[in-house]
Amino acid sequence: MxxxxxxxxxxxxxxxxxxxxxxxxxxxxxxxxxxxxxxxxxxxxxxxxxxxxxxxxxxxxxxxxxxxxxxxxxxxxxxxxxxxxxxxxxxxxxxxxxxxxxxxxxxxxxxxxxxxxxxxxxxxxxxxxxxxxxxxxxxRSTIRRGFQSLPLPEAFIDWFTKGNDERPDFIRTVMEKESEFLILRQLQETERNYQSDKRYRRETESWTHPLRERSQDGIPMNPDEPTTMVSCWSVDNAPDHATMLAVLTEPADTPRAWLETGEHLIQVLLEASRMGLNAAIMNLPSTSTDIRSMIKPLIGFSGDPILLLRFGRPRRKLITPRxxxxxxxxxxxxxx
Ligand SMILES: Cc1cc2nc3c(=O)[nH]c(=O)nc-3n(C[C@H](O)[C@H](O)[C@H](O)COP(=O)(O)O)c2cc1C
The missing domain is CATH 3.40.109 (NADH Oxidase)
Incomplete structure (x- = not known):
């Protein structure tokens, strides 16, 4: 209560x-x-x-x-x-x-x-x-309306790709375009399948519409604008060098490990935010074993892929209520 x-x-x-x-x-x-x-x-x-x-x-x-x-x-x-x-x-x-x-x-x-x-x-x-x-x-905010075409700062790419001590081991970047393409294509297909489930659609729509002023929660997206899936996760919507795809993995499938994953998530989002970047977030890997098993060999890492992050600069910000x-x-x- x-x-x-x-x-x-x-x-x-x-x-x-x-x-x-x-x-x-x-x-x-x-x-x-x-x-x-x-x-x-x-x-x-x-x-x-x-x-x-x-x-x-x-x-x-x-x-x-x-x-x-x-x-x-x-x-x-x-x-x-x-x-x-x-x-x-x-x-x-x-x-x-x-x-x-x-x-x-x-x-x-x-x-x-x-x-x-x-x-x-x-x-x-x-x-x-x-x-x-x-x-x-x-x-910090989640990117929902596409990316600007500005290149990512070198310092940010270095933080992820150079093997320095500060780089966390729970996140892996997908640097090869071919792998990125395969993941993004699989996301679109999985989302299409989910959208055919009425219960999924209903639940998503109940949290995603413009009338969130009273409840101060959910995502105030207008039904006329492209979905985040279209503007942030399609294969051809981000110019080269303007985004970086990364996979957040979890060490085990327990509530304690999930809590830790959330800690890791905000850690990397804050690091990005310090450098003037934000990220689109995607949780389909946490719900779809198909996506998890196709991503795992691409990142060559032992943890289970759980969230995808696509770092960049938002074309237009969407400020969610609290x-x-x-x-x-x-x-x-x-x-x-
Ligand atoms: C566990 C988790 C899963 C999420 N999954 C998605 C997702 O699949 N698609 C998406 O667009 N945003 C996703 N988000 C981002 C949330 O929608 C976002 O954090 C929330 O709307 C608040 O907005 P803000 O991050 O801009 O403050 C996820 C966030 C979390 C913590």
Whole structure:
């Protein structure tokens, strides 16, 4: 059950959050409530925002909100938990950005599979916020309306392709055009098959239409504009050197591994955002064994392909809404 908190500051639209409103002299509890505004900017499948927060003193708990699950496309809650993983990791990055030391434990309570993480702040803010990181968090968004034809920055390509220590091993780029072509073609075919399933269509359409102003969730796409599948994932819609296809893999098929995948997802998206790039995201590999098994040999890697990312610069941004923090806050006195 959710209970609205009477806190004027946290009731604002998270899209309007600003560093200058950080309540520096308030209690850690108030600061954590304020920082929820940044954590909810995490990506989530269909912008379902499947998370809830409970703040008590120096501790914040992040719960999965399974009432926002997608029964057709995500029957096991894998994408839901990946989304929560992004939110958990984003919260820790926000605390880093505001120079608040903390400890984070994931799945801290074996008796409660909905409790994704418990984060305890161990110091008050030390120094000025890391504005570049905060900007990278605020500017990140999913590309939905195609790519600009500008070349990608060398530094970004190097980060992925050179074998340096910083490069994460959970993501692999698809550099050969032939492989990229095969993957994109398979995506289109799988999506066409899914579209013939009425339950899939209904569920997707219920989260993807322009009238999202009241609910502040879902994706406000206009039915007259090309779908993301057409503008971002077709074979011929991105000029050479303007995009880079990458595959995010997961180490195992367990809720803990899904949570970790979500952490990895936001990590690479923030790295891209720091360099002025964004990504289109595609979860068909997580639902289709056909796609998974065709991608695996192409990337020559042991993990299971789970999400595809196509990095670039958006031709036009689509800003998705976020629910007010009062709607995602659990009262400390209530059991989840
Ligand atoms: C697990 C997961 C799966 C996603 N799958 C897709 C997808 O298949 N297609 C797509 O266009 N966007 C996908 N997204 C992106 C979300 O739609 C997007 O994060 C959400 O609408 C919020 O928008 P924003 O990322 O611009 O803030 C996915 C995001 C997550 C976390």
């Amino acid at each position: 959710t209970v609205a908190l009477k806190s004027g500051r946290s009731a604002r639209n998270p899209r309007e959050v600003s560093i200058k409103d950080f309540p520096r002299d308030a209690s850690v509890e108030s600061q954590l409530k304020f920082l929820v505004n940044y954590a909810v900017l995490a990506p989530s499948v269909h912008n379902t925002q499947p998370w809830l927060f409970r703040v008590l003193d120096h501790t914040i708990e992040i719960y999965a909100n399974r009432s926002r699950a997608l029964a057709v496309v995500d029957p096991d809650d894998r994408s839901l938990i990946i989304s929560c993983g992004s939110c958990v990791h984003l919260f820790t990055r926000v605390l880093n950005a505001f120079r608040m030391e903390h400890k984070c434990s994931v799945f801290p309570d074996m008796a409660d599979p909905d409790l994704m993480a418990r984060i305890t702040v161990t110091s008050s803010p030390k120094g000025d916020p890391d504005e570049a990181l905060v900007q990278a968090i605020v500017r 629910r007010s923090t009062v709607d995602v806050m659990l009262h400390p006195g209530f059991r989840h």
